[in-house]
Amino acid sequence: MRFATPLVPARLIRRYMRFLSDVELSDGTVVKAHCPNPGSMMGLKDEGMRVWIEPNDDPKKKLDWGWRLAELPDAFVGIDTGAANKVVAEALAEGIDALSGYDVIRPEVKYREKSRVDFLLSSSGRRDCYLEVKSVTLSRQAGLAEFPDSVTARGAKHLGDLAAMVEQGHRAVLLFLVQRTDCDRVTLAADIDPTYAAAFKAAQAAGVEVICLACAITPDGITATHQLPYG
Template sequence: MRFATPLVRGRLIRRYMRFLADVRLEESGEVVKVHCPNPGAMTGLKTPGLPVWLERNDDPKKKLDWGWRLAELPGGHWAGIDTAVPNRVVAEALAARAIPELLPYERVRPEVRYGTNSRIDFLLEGPEGATWVEVKNVHLRREGDCAEFPDSVTARGAKHLVELAERARQGDQAVMLYLVQRSDCARFRLAGDIDRTYARAFDAARSAGVEMLCYGTRIDAGGVALGRRLPVDPAPQAPGLAIVDESS
């Protein structure tokens, strides 16, 4: 997935009211108000002074002229900020048949209704049956090279796990795909200390046959693309760990 226009570098001043941030543009020094397309806690990604990359918006229907897309991390690494990007990345990967764990498919249908007032991100239909794929954005990292999800309590996320488990029990392939929008992670686990209910739903869904996949991403100032598969912690996730966060 390539960004539609070249990104502009700046320095974060503050992120506030969940969907807003103030950024000082590097070249001009101008302070601009930008849309932050991320409702999560953004632990470690909202520190004042953090180098960030913005995309200019020319749509007159939108209130803000800038959208926050990337953050620069230590060691030459990157993090994607936009939570809408993972679905676009996975859509491109599905079109390219780049996720080998999925059953053979002939048709990809996005946003299909299922469960209780829910829509699955992607329904794949093929000669061996249906595959239900839910995609989650991951950008939390608190310890070593481990990515974690979620970064805040998500009742909606737990509901998706319950509904995927039901599809698995009915004999379909059900997949929860965690896409890590950071280039500094090499493995994945749940943040059970942040949301124990979600962790319990994860364990129950995995026991019911839901396949837990995690992929990294390749990120640069031009765009975000599917990376390599990352291992998912095989241990039960519900107990959680009391991890002290020193990054925010």
């Protein structure tokens, strides 16, 4: 996934009200940027850190800038949770080994009660595959990516929905997309959200599969690369 407009480096002043941030451009100008991440963004919102923002000329959007990347001393992190589905959609089109062999890939399909699955994969003679994507940006230990970074009742509901699909005879997969370049394995942050961890354990027991993908990230774009181990 290439960014639609070349990103601009800036310095973070603050992130506030969940979806807003103030950043300073290289010429000293302070601008307001949309922060497309509802999580805690632990470790990614420190004052003074280098960030990359995208200019926006869409008159329908309220802000002229959107925050896209956080730059750490040894890594890039994609903070836009909405980008995860775009990255996975491209990866599915190019082929993910564990999800190959499906002829039709449909995004945002309604199912269960007030739910939408990120992707529904289908093919004649095969079980439908319900694929839920989660963007992973938290890392509190070198090399280890964790999900979630805050309590997510919605995420726990999604796990229950996936388990229900398995019980109905379908295939269900939870895909963790690790949007940071300094991690080589993935696990749950059970201390942050014990309820989600319990729902995850129940979903796995019901037959929900887990796939973890790494990303290559630069100010030009984000691409899913290879599978990472979970555990």
